Amino acid sequence: MPVSEAAEEVSRILSWKYANEASTQVAAKTSITALKKNDASPPSPVIGHDDSSLDQEKERQSAEGWDEPPVNAASSFRLRRPQFMSARSLSPAERGTAFHLVMQHLPMTDGIDENTITEMLDSLVAKRILSGEQRQGVDAAAIAVFCRTPIYDRMRASARVWREVPFTYGIAADKVYPGVSGLPAEETVIIQGVIDCLFAEDDGLVLVDYKTDVLKGLAGEEAAEKHRFQVEQYCGAVSAILGRPVKEAYVYFFDGGQTVRLV
Template sequence: AGVELERLYEGDTAPWQVFCHDSEEFRTRPRPAASLETDKGTETFDPALLEFVYPYQRETLLPAKVTATQLKGRPLDEEISQNARHTPYLRPLSQPRFRQERQGLTAAEQGTATHLVLQYLDFSNVDVAGQVESLRLRGLLTDEQAAAVDQEALERFLRSPLAEEIRHGQNVRREYPFTLLMDARDYDPDAAAGESILLQGVVDCCFETEEGITVVDFKTDRVLTDAEVRRRAEQYRPQLEAYSRALERVLERPVVRRELYFLRAGASVEL
């Protein structure tokens, strides 16, 4: 600091040690990094490094997380999963809110409203209209959602043999969420062993019998004929298989049955 020291304190400084350093002692520059050439001018860079191929390149393309819905392979479903890849496609521009309200809910929004009703629906009460109105008054459904619910389809479901089984089932769970690590090879069979992906999902409904767990998934797809129902059901097989793996690990009981119920067609398909 440019201050001349006459002498250091020489009293009793038992726990202290005082040193005086000259800044000139630290002026030595660090040695520069080795260049590409040695003192003799020979090249030290190994060209083989440019040909190196990372052995786990495929794994760098795996998503960190997938949803059970995404396993159907629809690009729109892949977008809701963090770090999920999707193929390029044209997406429609969003409409202004006033146009959406004037034209009613989209098909996807109507399906969401129906699933919301199924979450709270009392399966022992066939008065669907009364239950929907109750949900609206409680603020669980908007006016637009309540009007868009296919009440006739829900009443048909409540009269179905599947609904009767659910009413007599044990440990009935609805909108059951799960998060667990899955083997990456269940998503990509060519992935390396030991790689994992986070799997998330929500099971519409499941119940238990003495034999094991029955998984039920409700669909609002616009399918009517038996051929359309069967063809569409196969597209959902990976999703139901993911639900089964998750429930077996979480509930520690075997899944013995997987049921898809198409509300519009009033048809149940076992996968």
């Protein structure tokens, strides 16, 4: 091969660029929680996929499944804190995990009061479902307030209630990262999340997302707006996977016992 042709070949090889380079700058798998934190903007470039944002959601994954078309939920698990860390108090995220764990086991019966909740918490500790430390981080009175809400009455009246159910589904990459140009039209991003509560009524599904945020004087409606993206994405995922509409979606704040409708 003449020197000039060899030089051209070397130059061509060295200047080659991957046609789908934009795809290497975004995560191939992420969570709705992570997207919410980033305001749906692309994360920093990563190698492979970014699982760091899934840790908190994995802690809340339950062992319950779906009796009708599953949300692609395989085995689920909760991550426990190492024993050497057990001496300190619960972090806000761990407190939220404890509340969600209790809500997963909340009885759907009439007449639940603070004493009933206290007995249930002690029972969960005895069964080693809840640690003693987690038990101290859960306010029985706050749970009892929830049991006096209209949304809880609707749950009890429902023929089917799902709680703490993980899901996985794929959506077009350009919808997940609208600010990134050059993503292939066929590129799919895997999205994961955990639904706190979903129950069925005759004309559709109702989704409830529990929050242990400290509102610090904020009205529930104002505080709920920062969770709108997450809740709307959950509704879209459920509707797409189950083929049934989510007719209503609510955020429930244990701080103040406020129920706010977002959908």
